[in-house]
Amino acid sequence: MEILAFGVTADEEPLLARAFRDHSEGPHEVRCLDVFLSEDTAPIAAGYEIVSSSVNGDLSGRVLRILAAGGTRMVAQRSTGFNNVDLDEARRLGLTVSRVASYSPYSVAEFAWALAMAVNRRIVRASHRTRDFDFRLNGLMGRDMHGRTAGVLGTGRIGEAFTRIAHGFGMNLLGWDLVPNPACVELGMRYVDKGELFAEADLISLHVPLLDSTHHIVDAAALKAMRDDAVLVNSSRGGLIDTEALVTELRAGRFTGVGLDVYEAEAGLFFTDRSLEAVADDTLARLVTFPNVVVTSHQAYYTQDAVGQIIATTVRNVADYMAGRRSENTLVPDAA
Structure with a gap:
């Protein structure tokens, strides 16, 4: 499966690609974009079941509706905070949304x-x-x-x-x-x-x-x-x-x-x-x-250690979605 990742920096791209390729429940290909997920860029995700977004991605209700209409079923956020995500709309649309609960x-x-x-x-x-x-x-x-x-x-x-x-x-x-x-x-x-x-x-x-x-x-x-x-x-x-x-x-x-x-x-x-x-x-x-x-431009998390952990957790979240599992990183659906 090919996964679409928004807001990927040049430093992150090879790490993200290698992590998805080498994961034990993979391999998966990842298409990396340097543009952020927004209402304008969401149509690019048409045909992608799994989309990954960065910390400043827009996951408002309007964006989630565009993603869902294009066939997206899972959004893997590469950050801890989720104040940018309309969780109620994600539930209504039947989307799975995950985050990275913790890193260094x-x-x-x-x-x-x-x-x-x-x-x-x-x-x-x-x-x-x-x-x-x-x-x-x-x-x-x-x-x-x-x-x-x-x-x-x-x-x-x-x-x-x-x-x-x-x-x-x-x-x-x-x-x-x-x-x-x-x-x-x-x-x-x-x-x-x-x-x-x-x-x-x-x-x-x-x-x-x-x-x-x-x-x-x-x-x-x-x-x-x-x-x-x-x-x-x-x-x-x-x-x-x-x-x-x-x-x-x-x-x-x-x-x-x-x-x-x-x-x-x-x-x-x-x-x-x-x-x-x-x-x-x-x-x-x-x-x-x-x-x-x-x-500075939101770089406090930006170390090899933390980014590596964020990517590893994101890959694991995708594997959990594909296997029908939930974890502490799953925001939607709610825990049973």
Whole structure:
């Protein structure tokens, strides 16, 4: 069987092809496209029973209806989050939808720390200067993380990995989650309400999923509650932060630094080359002009280890579908 995969990077393509070819329940061929699944590109999938989509693919009801009309019966999402999937419509259409429930938490946690240190120690600005042979230190002063307070929103596998690194720095640990993680408590984490965490933390890192309850969890009130010299990092989902409110605070000269690997309007923009086009997104255009902001294009997960695990799980999800099996990765149909 040939599988159609949308949103495949040049690095991923040989790995994806080899994984489907060499799987014990295969082999299968995979046709890789660098375009993302959307209402415009969904008709390409006509005749393909199995389609795979990337993290920024559009799996709204309209797209799912186009896929189903073209003969698609299974969608294998190569990501953990599924806020982009209309699960109710998938059920109505009788589609099988899977995701990758977990992969290396260290990939995202380590990248979140890379962003935190980049903005704290002004590494991007320093690099730009030295490329111009400007070796002055003016404006590059950072702060020790040792002895300061890290606030972690979401202490699942990724949040725990981030916390372990913070503990290694010798930081005080504050956490917020629906259920405390015993491993984080053992490291000395104190669980508090969001308001206390926003007010007390020197470094705040977001590791919660994007749900209705967490949309804009960092809103205007939360931003105003934060310390003027705080560092804010988001490597989870862009919709966790009210970006317009963040821009307002940045324009007021607040925050030591903000590191963003995700952006709430990134769909259709991230993973593409827009370098020769006029910038249509005014909010993003303003964000990248602030000297204390670093924006990257949703690459925290992008390590050999994590991508390899994502691909292996995707191949296993396809094999489960073909064998009539369900697993923890199956979103639709619901577990019996």
